[in-house]
Amino acid sequence: xxxxxxxxxxxxxxxxxxxxxxxxxxxxxxxxxxxxxxxxxxxxxxxxxxxxxxxxxxxxxxxxxxxxxxxxxxxxxxxxxxxxxxxxxxxxxxxxxxxxxxxxxxxxxxxxxxxxxxxxxxxxxxxxxxxxxxxxxxxxxxxxxxxxxxxxxxxxxxxxxxxxxxxxxxxxxxxxxxxxxxxxxxxxxxxxxxxxxxxxxxxxxxxxxxxxxxxxxxxxxxxxxxxxxxxxxxxxxxxxxxxxxxxxxxxxxxxxxxxxxxxxxxxxxxxxxxxxxxxxxxxxxxxxxxxxxxxxxxxxxxxxxxxxxxxxxxxxx
Numbered sequence: 152x153x154x155x156x157x158x159x160x161x162x163x164x165x166x167x168x169x170x171x172x173x174x175x176x177x178x179x180x181x182x183x184x185x186x187x188x189x190x191x192x193x194x195x196x197x198x199x200x201x202x203x204x205x206x207x208x209x210x211x212x213x214x215x216x217x218x219x220x221x222x223x224x225x226x227x228x229x230x231x232x233x234x235x236x237x238x239x240x241x242x243x244x245x246x247x248x249x250x251x252x253x254x255x256x257x258x259x260x261x262x263x264x265x266x267x268x269x270x271x272x273x274x275x276x277x278x279x280x281x282x283x284x285x286x287x288x289x290x291x292x293x294x295x296x297x298x299x300x301x302x303x304x305x306x307x308x309x310x311x312x313x314x315x316x317x318x319x320x321x322x323x324x325x326x327x328x329x330x331x332x333x334x335x336x337x338x339x340x341x342x343x344x345x346x347x348x349x350x351x352x353x354x355x356x357x358x359x360x361x362x363x364x365x366x367x368x369x370x371x372x373x374x375x376x377x378x379x380x381x382x383x384x385x386x387x388x389x390x391x392x393x394x395x396x397x398x399x400x401x402x403x404x405x406x407x408x409x410x411x412x413x414x415x416x417x418x419x420x421x422x423x424x425x426x427x428x429x430x431x432x433x434x435x436x437x438x439x440x441x442x443x444x445x446x447x448x449x450x451x452x453x454x455x456x457x458x459x460x461x462x463x464x465x466x467x468x
Contacts, residue, residue, distance in 0.1 A: 154195050156229050159222045161188040162200065166219040170208040223294060243438045244273035250286040250298035251278070254353070254377050254395055255422065258454025259299055259447075267442045274435065282375075283352040290427045297436050298425040299443070301394075303352040310428040312440060314447040316419040317394040317458065319360060324385050325407040334414040337364040344371030344389030346380050357392045360417055378403050394420040396456040422447065 164174035165185055175182045193200050200215035211219060227248070251260050256278070264276045279286075279295055283303050289295030290309060305311045321340070323330050329339075337360065345368045347354060354373075361368045371389045374380050384391045385406035392413075400408050424440045426432060432440075449458045 154192055156226060158188040158192055159226050161185045162192055163219065163222050163226065165189060165201070165209060166211055166215065166222075169210060173208075224292075227293060242273065243271045243434050245433075245435050246275045246277055247435055247439055248277045248279060248289075248294065248296045249439070250289050250295035250300070250425075251280055252286065252298075252300040253280045253282060253350070254348070254393075255299055256280045258395065258397060258452070259422075262453035263299075263443060263446060266446065267439055270442070271438060282350045286425065290425060293427075293430075296426070297439055299422065300425050301353075301356075302421040302423060303356060305425065308428050310426045311423045312425075312444075313421045313423040314443060315449055315452060315458065316421045317396075318419045319357070319392055319394050319413050319417050320396065321390050321411040321413055322381065322384055322393055322408050323390045323411065324387050325409050326387065327390065327409070329390070329411060330409045332411055334412040336414045337361055337366045337368075340368070340390060341366050342369060344369055346371060346383045346389045346391045347373045348377060348380050348391065348393070349373035349375050356418075356420065360392070363417075364415070381408060382406070384408065398454060398456055422452075 160178065161174070161180065161184065164178045164180075165171055168174045168177060171182050171185050174180075174185050189200060196218070198214045198218070199212050200218065201209040201211060203209060249260070249264065260278060260280075264278070268274055268276060279289060281289065283300055286295060286298040286300050287306070287309060290298060302311055302313065321329070321335055329335055329343075347357065347368075347370050358368070372383055374383065377393070377395075380391050382402040382404050383389075385402035385404065385408050393410075396410055400410070402408060424443055426436060426440075446453065451457050
């Protein structure tokens, strides 16, 4: 083999960012070094990895996209040598590829990751955010070691260790007519405009709540981004359904939001740790799962208002 793992890492950085400049900033390597590594790989493999666009960065060729996936796999396997070696001597070290549901990542990942690395200084964590389908695919392809996600249609080949269940609730703007109510039913919401969180499996979960109640929602808008949904609601576009309750009760544009309990019995979403069932857990994965189990419960969830707080009666002003 006449190319190095380091050259593959430079290629991966350029492929993921679509820019030599951005790749240089991301991995703190000079631009000429990255360009040289890519040119060497192209000569060695006798392929063109990128199409160079003047002043507009790079785009992967079809063979470049295929080789990018394989390069990630090779580098990941090489990094796993550290984990295997650590397992034999009983230490926790190595790089953990942590996937997280995009709706959970801003709240869970920072505190959990920083706390874990502080407890185990010989570890590093690589973050991957995505929807449920993305994370399951990543686990199967060994692109993700462990995922923090929901119990949404978890297949048999995925092991899921539950951590905490989150009931659904309603979010409205503080000026919304329902904002002063302590609870609302789905029937009361039937004619109200719904801003739907439009993520794979998440949207099916929310729509199934209406179906179980025999209610047809009035969908006024959709977005795959939770912060966009919250901002649209805060600006008066309607209401939204969520399970996550961030500690901040404002949207990103600074407008106030109000959370209201959804009356009735409804299936919650359960946050848990997902791994590939057929893969033996390394000490690194076991340690991270134990870390999550120690820090996520009904009494405390990083970045969120925990269920025990939402169980308390609302005090009307």
